[in-house]
Amino acid sequence: MQERKIYYSKIKDSIHNFRSEERVNLDKEYFSFFMNLKRLVANETNPESDEALKFIKPLVALTNQTLSKIDTAEIKSTNLNDEPNLLNPFTEEEKNFLKNAFAYLSTK
DSSP states (O other): OHHHHHHHHHHTTSGGGSOHHHHHHHHHHHHHHHHHHHHHHHTTOOTTSHHHHHHHHHHHHHHHHHHTTSOHHHHHHSOTTTSOOTTOOOOHHHHHHHHHHHHHHHTO
């Protein structure tokens, strides 16, 4: 019984605890962002363009909203070099696009 309490206390702030409907909606939003990212990169969109900023700003807001609902200490303590990061399914080109777009957004 004590083991179960410890287990549930560890996952209480996990993304897996989102209500089913909330999780489905969240998955749809992120999937839409991923598809738009792929389109932007495939079209060689400039990460500093207005189109890229229209993409990045809502993505930042959604990410912040999502992270506010989960225990970020658990995320920070995970060594992403030891295992594949399933939350980062991007190609190198997409990673570079995001990096450059976020860098540009931070100057605005």
